[in-house]
Amino acid sequence: MKTQLDLRMGASKGYDSYVKGLFAGGVKGAWYDPSDFSTMFQNIAGTTPVTAAGQPVGKILDKSGNGFHMVSPADTVVRPTLMQDSAGKYYLDADGIDDKMSCANFYMNSAEMTLFVGVQVEFAGAFDMLLELSPAIASNTNVFAAFSSLAAAINRASFTSRGTASVGVYQEPITLNQKYQWVSQGKLTATALSNIRLDDITPIAAATSNAAQSGTAYGNHTLFMFSRNNTMFPFNGRVYAMVIRGAASSAAEILNIRAYLRSKMGV
Amino acid sequence: MWVHRCLIVPAAYVDVAKNLCKELSGWDGLFEVGLSASGSLPATHYISNGLIEKDFADLLLAPGDVYALAVQRGIPVTLEQITGVLSASTISPDQGAEVIAGLGLKLIN
Numbered sequence: 001m002k003t004q005l006d007l008r009m010g011a012s013k014g015y016d017s018y019v020k021g022l023f024a025g026g027v028k029g030a031w032y033d034p035s036d037f038s039t040m041f042q043n044i045a046g047t048t049p050v051t052a053a054g055q056p057v058g059k060i061l062d063k064s065g066n067g068f069h070m071v072s073p074a075d076t077v078v079r080p081t082l083m084q085d086s087a088g089k090y091y092l093d094a095d096g097i098d099d100k101m102s103c104a105n106f107y108m109n110s111a112e113m114t115l116f117v118g119v120q121v122e123f124a125g126a127f128d129m130l131l132e133l134s135p136a137i138a139s140n141t142n143v144f145a146a147f148s149s150l151a152a153a154i155n156r157a158s159f160t161s162r163g164t165a166s167v168g169v170y171q172e173p174i175t176l177n178q179k180y181q182w183v184s185q186g187k188l189t190a191t192a193l194s195n196i197r198l199d200d201i202t203p204i205a206a207a208t209s210n211a212a213q214s215g216t217a218y219g220n221h222t223l224f225m226f227s228r229n230n231t232m233f234p235f236n237g238r239v240y241a242m243v244i245r246g247a248a249s250s251a252a253e254i255l256n257i258r259a260y261l262r263s264k265m266g267v
Numbered sequence: 268m269w270v271h272r273c274l275i276v277p278a279a280y281v282d283v284a285k286n287l288c289k290e291l292s293g294w295d296g297l298f299e300v301g302l303s304a305s306g307s308l309p310a311t312h313y314i315s316n317g318l319i320e321k322d323f324a325d326l327l328l329a330p331g332d333v334y335a336l337a338v339q340r341g342i343p344v345t346l347e348q349i350t351g352v353l354s355a356s357t358i359s360p361d362q363g364a365e366v367i368a369g370l371g372l373k374l375i376n
Binding site for chain 1: 269271294295296297299300314315316317318319362363364367374376
């Protein structure tokens with residue numbers, strides 16, 4: 001197994017092959033990399049490539065090999081924008097108003113999952129959806145969601161995994177306009193897990209739960225990014241990279257993907 | 268070339284604005300997000316925010332040109348309606364959240 005040091009020495013190509021390898025053996029999931037221009041298109045048909053920052057992203061391809069490409073619903077203002085920050089790092093910018101993307105039939109067919117996101121929250125409203133499997137987790141089963149929110153004037157990052165019972169966890173406070181390596185793990189069976197970790201920040205008690213979720217496997221639903229059901233709760237922030245694995249991840253894998261996220265965020 | 272614009276239209280003009288954008292730019296489904304001072308229904312304004320083509324952004328500054336194009340394309344609208352919707356609307360290059368706050372409005376979710 002490659003070590004974190006090996007990956008650093010191998011620079012971005014080493015990370016790419018490592019991340020790709022995490023989907024070997026039939027592991028389902030997705031990998032979105034806004035720094036890879038070969039995976040992005042301005043239009044939703046996927047015929048006009050993104051060539052520079054400041055252009056809309058109507059479609060971003062899944063680099064995992066599973067074909068879970070994210071597409072905006074229309075070639076209009078609802079597309080997120082590819083941007084480049086002061087460190088030269090590329091990100092998808094979601095405006096917190098009407099930007100949205102989705103992927104139909106996102107089926108991991110696994111009772112366990114790990115979510116990795118290089119993210120920066122720019123504004124937290126009452127409930128701002130970064131990612132949600134199904135149109136609404138509360139009315140569906142075998143689903144998950146990641147979102148930012150504002151509770152009692154404290155900004156928070158939250159993850160909910162749900163078999164037939166929802167188990168939500170959160171980490172707070174989060175600082176707006178700060179880059180984070182967000183890692184969440186879900187296991188939605190009776191012996192369950194739902195957790196969230198940001199960087200090396202000591203998790204609060206509410207950041208982990210083993211309460212039973214009583215599900216089977218994350219189901220075949222549409223995966224929505226930057227909104228709920230392409231209609232509400234818009235996310236306002238940046239995504240530098242995102243990896244969603246339909247599998248548990250080892251401590252070493254988590255360390256390595258976090259290193260990958262840092263390379264994408266310049267931190 | 269793309270430019271960022273935040274477009275906010277009073278509810279009274281939203282149907283005209285949606286139709287004009289659809290017919291002139293081919294963009295259907297704009298102004299679906301409601302705004303109000305309280306963040307609750309009913310919506311007093313509607314917003315679209317993001318990248319639009321610079322030619323279209325420039326067009327929005329000239330009601331006469333919008334009207335001429337509308338006539339050319341057979342859109343049943345008057346110059347008064349176009350002038351009314353554009354003068355009542357906010358068209359800003361600033362970020363949407365700032366523009367919304369500046370108008371004392373909130374997103375309705």
